[in-house]
Amino acid sequence: MYAAFCRGLFEADGTVLAGVPSITTSSRSFADELRTLLLTLGFVTTTRQVGSGWGGTMMLVRLRNIAYALRFNEEIGFLSERKALLVAPDRSLQSGNRDRIYLPAAVWLEVIPVGHSLRGRVQQAVARGVGLSRDLAEKVLEATGDPRVGYVLGYVFEQVAENEDGGVQPTFDLSVPSNVTYVASGFLAHNTIGFMMDCDTTGIEPDFSLVKFKKLVGGGSMQIVNQTIPKGLAALGYQAEQSEAMVEYIAEHGHVIDAPGLRPEHYQVFDCAMGERAIMPMGHVRMMAATQPFISGAISKTVNMPEKATIADVEEIYFQAWKVGLKALAIYRDNCKVGQPLSTGKSSAPIAEVEKAVTEGRPVRRRLPKKRPSETVSFTVGGAEGYLTAGSYPDDGLGEIFVKMSKQGSTLAGVMDAFSMGISIALQYGVPLETYVSKFVNMRFEPAGMTDDPDVRMATSVVDYLFRRIALDHLPYEKRAQLGIFSAEERTAQVAADYGPVDGDDQVDVEGMRTSVDASSVPPPAPEARPAPISVGSSTELLELQMGKAADAPLCMTCGTKMRPAGSCYVCEGCGSTSGCS
Known part of the structure; x- marks a missing residue:
């Protein structure tokens, strides 16, 4: 897994300098983490700061020398042939001594007897205080078989960056009790990572389906066909012609049932998490139970359940998982989400429902009679x-x-x-x-x-x-x-209601005005009725709710708030500005 990550990283952003794989990054912390990752795989690197083309600085992470570069090409490598061909020993200006191995000088001189052909080279390295090169140390181990040399060859030594008192630091007890038999695992894979790695599945997670459709973020979907089907058919003894016909059938139907030439006893080999031949939920539980003793925490795996699974089925799965000793359990019921990234096929039911809804909601014209008012x-x-x-x-x-x-x-x-x-x-x-x-x-x-x-x-x-x-x-x-x-009478009534009547003879019935239009269809409100509250989402909506809508009201040149009509002009309710007449 680590090697696959490094392969993709070096292919995307790496290069080969003088025959040695290298990569640059603007992040010092990422350079340190990458160096640790490569060291975990056994590759010693050097890190130095270099200038960038735009005046900044970059961190250059490079393998120690050409000796590691050759093994890098074998164990990690590049995806493209062009970069892989650039890793060549004859193009490198570096030696192949790799890193240095350190032991006390007395031990080195004790291991190599006087008169041995390697004695002179060992004495020279000890006198310089730089340690023996790994190549020379391997030759010493081959000649003497001393276990002390073999022990230090299993380590990679780095120069001390600084030697200062760090003060009181917290100490943690990492010892494991004798009755604990678990093995810690810090890296577990999901099927999502498999898409990036171009793998059908990783770890103990079965493939979702032999033919699956992945919903894309930007819209649309992508059909993915399992790439290991031909290998599985070949391992079962089928000929190339038979295998080709079966693969075409599976790509068309999405399952192996009734595939031409495939024996029924081989159906179970191609069972997946979902589809026509789906693994039973207890099959997932038993698979996790087999691996749980070797993992200290939970297992990165999902128990897939069919869409028709009930609450009782889920309860039973959790109970069985507890009985077999699982530490955690994740269940996913098919189609339990509104949007599911993976599916076994394209469903046309929602489209049909939408078309039906559109057909039923078509407007109908209500014509006027021949004689109308x-x-x-x-x-x-x-x-x-x-x-x-x-x-x-x-x-x-x-x-x-x-x-x-x-x-x-x-x-x-x-x-x-x-x-x-x-x-x-x-x-x-x-x-x-x-x-x-x-x-x-x-x-x-x-x-x-x-x-x-x-x-x-x-x-x-x-x-x-x-x-x-x-x-x-x-x-x-x-x-x-x-x-x-408003009509003229309604405006007069509103002024009278706000400022009092002009005289007693000019009293206007406001409620009568409100029901003058379509009085039969708009009954007067009940005395106890209260209008339902209207949600207001913005200041503009609040002003429209209080004063009515003004379709073409301009924006205030002072504060930007939408203005309201005031006679033949407009006034801003925010700052009091007017459009010219005040």
């Missing part, structure tokens, strides 16, 4: 005259509009007719009228200005006037209040 309003906006005809359903509710402008050409007449038809058809298909009102009021274009309507004295455009008039005629007071659209 309607009313026509003449209006003037900025000197431009026009007529608005609104047709309603017999049980009330706007169903169509027609707009006619005076002094209009054929082009504008066609545009207004098309606009009226689009609004009418949408209303008959169920689009709420308040949706159109909130979108079209406050649209600004010419002609605009004063109108002859006492309820709508100013309009920013013809469309703005039309939908304000339609809202006043066909929307109840509560919905118009949210949009900030």
Whole structure:
């Protein structure tokens, strides 16, 4: 596992300098950890600080010399042939003595007798105080067989970086009692790591399925077929032609049942965690029970259970795991999550349900009867005259509009007719009228200005006037209040309620005004009824809740808060600024 990690790391970011594998990193701590990892595998390295091409510093981790480089190519190696061919002894400028081995000088001179061919080289190394090279120490061991030399050859020596008093340090007792037989294991693999390593599975975790689909983070899925099936068939004695036909069948169906030429007694060889031939949950438990005595902690393995597993089944698995001595147990029931990274196949059921829901939710047009009530309003906006005809359903509710402008050409007449038809058809298909009102009021274009309507004295455009008039005629007071659209009488009543009546004869019934539109369909509220609280997510929504919506209200140039209409101008509720008239 360590070697596979180093292989991928050196392939992605490593290089070969003068025939020796090397790698650079900007992190000193990572360089130290990598050096420790390589030392665990028996590779001695050197680490030094070098300059980078952009003016910074990098840590260069490099094998000690070419002797380790050759073994690196054999035990770790590179994935690409190009880098592997660069590791060559004839290209290296370093010697192959590897690292140094240290023993007291008296021991070295005692081991090598006077007159021995290696005596001179040993005396020279002892006199220099640098220790014997590993190559020379191995030759001494081969010549003398001294166990002291063999013992120190099992260690890798490093130079002392500093010799200072570290003060009082905590001490831990790492001794193991005599009655403990567990062996500590610090590295356990998951199937997820297997994807990165290009392995079907690692450790004692069985493959999820012979053919599985992995859901990708960015969307879509990837089909993965087990790569060891041909090897397994060859080990069972099947010929290449038979194996090829079986692999094609498995890739198409996802299992081995009824595969051409495969004997039924061999089905169990290809059992997986999920699928047509799934390992029983107790099979996972027994596998972990076989390995638990050799591991000091929990086991990195999951007990896969089918989708139909019940609470009683899970309880029984935990009970059996306790009986066989497992320290921990992880259970996964198939499809227990909304999004599952691995599955045995693509399901089309959700797609069918979505299509069915879309079909059932298709809008239906509610046509107006041949004879229906309607009313026509003449209006003037900025000197431009026009007529608005609104047709309603017999049980009330706007169903169509027609707009006619005076002094209009054929082009504008066609545009207004098309606009009226689009609004009418949408209303008959169920689009709420308040949706159109909130979108079209406050649209600004010419002609605009004063109108002859006492309820709508100013309009920013013809469309703005039309939908304000339609809202006043066909929307109840509560919905118009949210949009900030009131009649002249309602505005007068509101002023009277806020500041008191002007005189006794001009009292206005506000509640009567609120129920004047569609009185039969909007009953008055009960005395004890209280409106349900409305959740407010932002300051803008709070202002809209209190003062109504202003579709085209600008943002305040001082504080950036959305402004509200105040007569013909706008005022900011945040800082008090106005758009020009105060």
